[in-house]
Amino acid sequence: MLAKRIIPCLDVKDGRVVKGTNFLNLRDAGSAVELAQRYSDEGADELVFLDITASEEKRRTLVELVKSVASVMRIPFTVGGGISSVNDISDLLNSGADKISLNTSAVKNPQLISESSKQFGSQAVVAAIDVKKMDKEYRVFIKGGKVETNLEGIKWCKEVVELGAGEILLTSMDQDGTKNGYDTNFLSSLNKVVSVPIIASGGAGKMEHFYEAFAAGADACLAASLFHYKQLEICDLKKYLMKKGVPVRL
């Protein structure tokens, strides 16, 4: 049976892992390569690297970092942040990344999703979408959560799938950094309308939150600080999920 995935996320700035609260106030959590190795050994199913300075400074994600991570990692990983061309994508995949995630650049140029999925296969293209609740609807934000768009959350998720994205990495900006749990309402609505795997992100604070997100339809759950600061061990989390009847790889 296909296992539900646990994915530590490493927000990277200048080759170091940082984690913000509500996308601000960055704290240093350690060397990216070191953490990648640790998570791979501890039983993470996958890793996500987000170069959080990339969108802001319009520079390319660190291909060198991907190479050094790939040399120690024996599990898949996704890399994102400031990727804006098919050439960038090609460089990152050729350096050892398994998937790339597109966020701001996909909103600005939706063709990037269709072009890259045509060339590299949709399994390599993750649409990273940051949403925030505004009155009655969810709004998509770009540039690391700093710029509001006029896109509605569910509608944009459906559109990226039609364009060829093979997975959606959904971050709830309201929940991110709060440790109050994933946005299960949005996950559950999204699960009803898209046919690709969904990675839940933002808000994990304890083991129950992962269970709730899987029950709401998430295929994978992402967390950062919880794992970086060892507040939760992946192995304990998976044992808990297995007891609750969630298929996991132990």
Added chain:
Amino acid sequence: MIALIDYGAGNTASVSNILNELNADFILTSDKKNIEAADKIILPGVGEASSAMERLSELGLIETLKNLTQPFLGICLGMQLLCESTEEGDVSCIGIFQEKVKRFQASGFKVPHMGWNTIKMATSDRLLEGIPNEIYFYFAHSYFVPQNEFTTSICNYGIDFSASLRHKNFYGVQFHPEKSAQQGIKILKNFLEI
């Protein structure tokens, strides 16, 4: 010497990393002579089938690959390309396994089939030697090879499909051994020892 085929549709970096770890002597190549002279061949694969076949055709490699007699391992798309044809881009493939590659369609199952799934052994095979039954491997694909006479292990995702195949010197794995932690490394090690 192993020839790791570089045709612009591969996860060559990840496979290279493991071959390095296993101290294997290999070259990254798309040259016909290098491939024919190699002791073993690996065809990696990440990407879209019709563009991958187009690329192999431009490199003049289709007949070369078909006629090889050395141990040959196709990974993911590399395995699918060894089949007769594929629904992905509706193209003819290399034609070692007389099967048509199909798209996942079972209702309630998301596509791509993405993540860690277990495999069940269908026959005993050198490539899978020492691999326990029901062990997790990493999959990332939207198309699959139906179960057939060449199937050596099975995975289930709404339907039973081929997790691995073998015909004569041609081996194929649908999962990514280079991304499947220790068990995946074991499979590549088995291949090196064939």
